[in-house]
Amino acid sequence: MSSETSSIPLTAALEDYLETIYELVRDRRVARVRDIAKARNVKAGSVSPALKRLSDLGLIRYEQREFIELTTEGETAARRVFARHQVLASFLEDFLGLPGESARADACAMEHQLSDEAMDGLVRFLEYLRACPQAGEDLIERFHRCKRVHGDGGECDEGCPAFLPSPQGGGALPEAVSLAFLSPGRAGRVVRVTAQGPLRQGLLDKGVLPGVLITIERLSSGGDRLQIRIGGYAVNLTRREAMGVEVHPVAP
Amino acid sequence: MSSETSSIPLTAALEDYLETIYELVRDRRVARVRDIAKARNVKAGSVSPALKRLSDLGLIRYEQREFIELTTEGETAARRVFARHQVLASFLEDFLGLPGESARADACAMEHQLSDEAMDGLVRFLEYLRACPQAGEDLIERFHRCKRVHGDGGECDEGCPAFLPSPQGGGALPEAVSLAFLSPGRAGRVVRVTAQGPLRQGLLDKGVLPGVLITIERLSSGGDRLQIRIGGYAVNLTRREAMGVEVHPVAP
C-alpha cells in the first residue's frame, strides 16, 4: 500500500511553486530559481524563501545553489495539483468553449480550491460525456453549434424545438416570453439570458441566471426601468436588460 | 447607463465579507458584527477591521455600532459574487451530483476565482442543458443513472453501448481494455477510470484522466508494478491500480 497521501494542506502559493518545479523538471530536466521566478512571474528574491519552506516540508530536496529536485511526496503533491489543472483546463476549453489562454488562467486560479469530491464528480461527468455516445461526443458539438445559446438568438439547427415547460412550473405554459412583457405581480422562471456582451454580464452579475424565479414588483418612471425580486432581493433592471431575459411565466 | 462596474479587484476575504453581509441583510434585515463573525467562522475582532476596509472602499456604509448597509456599488459587487456562488453550487450539486454540503463549500472556495468568461461559458452550458431537450433534461438523469460511470462497472441500462473508438486513435480499435493488459512499449488513451474509492483518487491524482495518453514503459519486480509515461512524466502504478484503468489501445 503506497497510497498514503497524508498531505499537509499546502497554501495556494506553495502548490503553485511545486507545480512550476514539476513542469520545469519535466520539460528541461532542471529547475533553477531564475526559471521558477520567470514562470511564476515573481522576483527571484521571493523564490528562495519559498524553496526553503518547501524544503522544510520535505517536498523538495534543495541545497543552496544546487539542483532542485522533487521528493517522492513532492512529486505526488505536484502531480495532484497538475491533474486538477488539466481537468479544469480541459473542461473550460473543450466543454465550455473558452479560448485556451483564458481556460488555462482560470484553471490556474481554481486548481487549488477543487476538492477531491468535486474533482471526482467532474471526471465522472467528462467520462460520461466522452464514453456514452448517446449523450456524448456530439452533445458538445451540438452545444457549440446551438445558435440559441451562442448568440444571434435564432432557432437551433440541431433540432432543439421550442423550450420545454419549466420543470417546477407545474402547469402548461410552454411559451417562453421576454421578462419585459410580464406585468407587475407576475412571476417567471428564467430559461435563458439572450442578451449579449456587457449587458449579459451585467444580468448574470445581478443574479439573473437560468432556473431562477423572478417576480416583477413594479415599473418605474415611464416603464423605462423595472424593479424585480430575485430570491428575496430587490433588483433594478432597465427595459433593455429585461428584453434580454426569457422566462417561463409561472401561474400566480 | 448605470452599468459602470469599475470594480476595484477585491480580495477573496473582502468578497466573502461582502457576500455574507448581503445574505444577512436579505434574510434578517440587519447585519451585525456578531452575525458576520459567526457566519464567516472568524472572531469578532477580525470583522471590525474588515468593515473598516470595506467602508474605505465605499462598498458599505458603516458608522461605529450602527447598522451595516451596502452601498449601491457594494450591492453590485456582492451580487456578482453571490451569482457566481449560485452557478457553481448548482453545477456541482445538480450536474455533478455532489452532496449539497460539499457543493456549497466548493462553490465558496471557487467563486472568487471564476472569471467573467468562465462564468459566461458555464451559464451557457447550463442553459443549453436546461433548454434544449434533445440534449438536456434527461441527459443529467441518464448520467446519474449510468452504472458504468457511477460504480459497479456494469453495462449502462440507458442504452450506452460499448465504448466508441477513441477520437484521435485513427484506426479501428474499438475495444477498451484494462491498462494492465497492455504490454511494454504499447500505448493507450484513457477512456475511463473504473477503480473506486481511494484507489480512484490516487489514480486521478497521478494524472490518469480520461483522454490522456499513457505509454507502458516497463514492468518491474515480477509484474507487480508497472512504470508508465503520462505526458512526458514517468509514473509508477501497482497492478491493482492498472486494472482499474480502461484504455483504448493506440497503434504503435
Next chain:
DNA sequence: AAGTTATAGTAGTCATGTCTAACAAGAGGC
C-alpha cells in the same frame, strides 16, 4: 442608580507572500 451582560472596537502579534536593494558566489575573459 449601579451592576451585569452582550456586543463592538483596539492594540499587539503572527504567518504568508510579495517587493526592493544590497550582498555573495562562481564562471569566464583578459
Next chain:
DNA sequence: GCCTCTTGTTAGACATGACTACTATAACTT
C-alpha cells in the same frame, strides 16, 4: 590575479488577514 556578469541569497519593508486579550458601549436588571 582581477574584473565583470549572471545567478542566487539575505535583509528589511509592506499588505493582508487571521488571532488573542483588553477596553469601551449600550442595553437590561434589580
